[in-house]
Amino acid sequence: MKIRKRYLPPLNAIRAFEAAARHLHLGKAADELAVTHGAVSKHIANLEDHLGFPLFTRAGNRLSLTERGHKLLKASNAALDQLGYAIARLDGEAIEGELRISVPPAFAANWLIPRLQAFRQRSPTLRLYVLASNRTTDVLDDDIDLAVRFGKPVWKNCAIRLMAHVRYFPVCSPKLLAHPPGLATLADLAHHTLLFDDPEGENWKRWLDHADLRQVEPRGVLYFQDFNHILAAAREGLGICLGDPITTGADLAAGSLVRPFEQSVEDLGAYFLITPQLASPGARVFADWLEAEMVSFMSSTTAG
Structure with a gap:
């Protein structure tokens, strides 16, 4: 849906509201914006009239946000960040601030971290907080700016990008192949231990x-x-696990794991990138970089 410009409130009113909501104090907001207390109060009153609902509850000099006020503060922060980022890019400035990303531990260890230096060189002033999680619900809670998850796109009220579909296949340690009973044929799997990543072994x-x-x-x-x-157990020769190019690509390239068979199956899930609908500038930049890295990686994997 395209919002007509005449329905958008004045920027000065948004700035006054954002400052007051952040400080929960009109005087501090006025000091920050270098205007009078009365000017901030008038901007907020005009904004509430424009919207048709209150943004604050007031008890003397104390302010607290209404439920709609909380929602508008979050949207205002994202919008002002986007505007500041666009202006900064015009001047060639680097993005600053913090970026909190939530990723599965195996994805972080085996794919993201080996590539992360390239992003840090591009955005050296952006502080990254990489949090490991496999949680599939409320993935953007705890002030998370961006999440990567494997599964199906079931997340609501957020922006979702498909990163990659993958096929999975057996992998094992070379030393497991070097000793009897080996893996000369598919039937030899009966002589080995299978490593499960789901309790019922549905993927196997x-x-x-x-x-x-x-x-x-x-x-x-x-x-x-x-x-x-699972990967550590496979490297030690404890059994055979199923992997995909993203989680086992580095081990296969290093020779610490090998593919005894070529048969592969497309996974029912996929890798997705998840951000709030109004993503922060840092999240947008990281998401674009991550998506480009994944496209390049999957293209080289397919070519190989």
Whole structure:
């Protein structure tokens, strides 16, 4: 929906509201904006008249935001940040401030961190807080500016970008292949331990069905909740796990893991990038960089 400009309140009123809402004090807002207390009060009154609902509740000199006031403050911060960022880019200035991103631990360790220096060189004044989480609900809580998740796009009231569909395949340590019983054929999987990343082994069941190995019963099963632990177990030769190019690409390139078979299955989930509808300038820049990095990586993986 396109908002007609005549419905937008004056910028001075938004600035006065944002300052007052941040300080919860008209006098402090007036000092910050270098205007009088009365000017701030008048701007806020005009804004409330324009919108048709109150933004503050008042008890003497004390202010508190209404529910709609909280929503407008969040939107105002994002909009003013965007405007400041656009002006800064015109002057060639770097983005400053903090950026809180939430990513799955395995994605961070095996894909993001090896590429993060390139982003820091491009935006050296942006302070990054990388928080590890696999949580699939309320992913933007705790003041998170941007999240990466694997799964299905079920998140509401946010902006979602598809980063990558992936296919998964078995990987194991080279030393597991070097000793009997080895993995000369698909049927040899029955002599090995399978490493599960889901308690019921549904991903392995899908892969085995795809390989026409529905009747294969592995020698054993090990389940790990954290995918980094699964990869560590696979490197140690404890069993065979399923991986994708993003989580196992570095290990495959280094030779610490190998693909004993070429069969792969497209995962039912995908990697998604999630931001608030009004993303901060830092989140927009990081999202654009992350998306470009992923496109380049997946293109090279496909080409390989």
